[in-house]
Amino acid sequence: MGLYVQLVNHGVSDEGMRMTKENVRGFFELPHHEKQKSAQRPGSLEGYGQAFVTYHEQKLDWNDMIFLKCHPPHARNLDLWPQNPPEFRMALEKYSEHMRKLAEAVAKYIGMALGIHEEELDLLAKSFGEGSCQVRMTCYPACPEPERAVGMTPHADATGITLLTECGNVAGLQVLRKDNCWVTVLPVPGTIVVNLGQIMEVYSNGTYRAPDHRVVVNKEKERVSIATFCNPSPSLPVGPSPQLLAATGLPPIFQTLSSSEEFMQRFYSRKLLDAVPFIDSLKL
Numbered sequence: 001m002g003l004y005v006q007l008v009n010h011g012v013s014d015e016g017m018r019m020t021k022e023n024v025r026g027f028f029e030l031p032h033h034e035k036q037k038s039a040q041r042p043g044s045l046e047g048y049g050q051a052f053v054t055y056h057e058q059k060l061d062w063n064d065m066i067f068l069k070c071h072p073p074h075a076r077n078l079d080l081w082p083q084n085p086p087e088f089r090m091a092l093e094k095y096s097e098h099m100r101k102l103a104e105a106v107a108k109y110i111g112m113a114l115g116i117h118e119e120e121l122d123l124l125a126k127s128f129g130e131g132s133c134q135v136r137m138t139c140y141p142a143c144p145e146p147e148r149a150v151g152m153t154p155h156a157d158a159t160g161i162t163l164l165t166e167c168g169n170v171a172g173l174q175v176l177r178k179d180n181c182w183v184t185v186l187p188v189p190g191t192i193v194v195n196l197g198q199i200m201e202v203y204s205n206g207t208y209r210a211p212d213h214r215v216v217v218n219k220e221k222e223r224v225s226i227a228t229f230c231n232p233s234p235s236l237p238v239g240p241s242p243q244l245l246a247a248t249g250l251p252p253i254f255q256t257l258s259s260s261e262e263f264m265q266r267f268y269s270r271k272l273l274d275a276v277p278f279i280d281s282l283k284l
């Protein structure tokens with residue numbers, strides 16, 4: 001199974017968490033025409049709308065979502081940031097700033113677990129501190145026929161590290177185990193789920209897998225989640241760690257791309273319905 005962890009003592013205050021969750025929920029409770037003010041513009045995934053729509057007849061996921069770039073500040077498209085609820089913007093700005101710092105710390109611990117040290121470890125952590133952060137907030141309404149719908153289609157995140165907050169105590173996230181069974185990640189109040197992304201899978205030369213995950217829906221309760229996608233700075237090449245390769249004597253199993261920007265460009269320019277999972281296209 002890929003790497004996911006439920007994190008306690010993550011440094012976000014209870015009050016900060018409460019504010020963020022309240023405002024995100026508040027946004028989804030607004031009437032449709034109000035949410036539409038943040039609607040995705042044609043050709044862009046940013047804003048209020050749908051994720052992962054790649055072809056015309058695709059079945060849509062059972063969710064309502066808004067996706068916003070938060071860091072660096074000049075990447076923000078504030079015209080898509082909701083002005084309602086009135087404290088939404090402030091809450092998201094603070095929350096995403098916390099997540100960026102948390103990603104820096106988590107990257108460092110993952111590096112240490114891989115045996116990376118000194119300059120390379122500092123570079124890895126620093127590059128997450130300087131990298132980009134995007135937040136996807138998703139509301140999965142209760143579904144009258146849950147067995148016929150999917151909340152979010154199975155995927156692995158094409159990110160460095162994803163940090164996920166669940167806004168209530170409603171299960172829905174599932175991770176694919178090695179034996180091909182889906183296991184539910186039971187929500188633990190106050191924790192943040194760390195989902196490893198494919199950039200870190202490449203960096204770890206396959207030691208850690210970016211887990212395939214999906215979201216299932218249920219009849220009774222709606223579920224709201226906040227996923228923060230954290231990426232290293234574009235100046236960091238994306239490839240297996242040089243120190244790790246030297247220490248293990250293993251050959252690299254992935255190619256090295258010049259930057260996380262190139263990684264993203266390749267990810268988004270895949271052909272529709274590519275048969276080969278994206279990460280496999282980077283294998284040597």
Ligand SMILES: O=C(O)CCC(=O)C(=O)O
Pocket residue numbers: 136138152157164172173213215225226227
């Ligand atoms: O809602 C969740 O728990 C997961 C969301 C997710 O996987 C994503 O946004 O990439």
Ligand SMILES: [Fe+2]
Pocket residue numbers: 155156157162213227
């Ligand atoms: Fe995901």
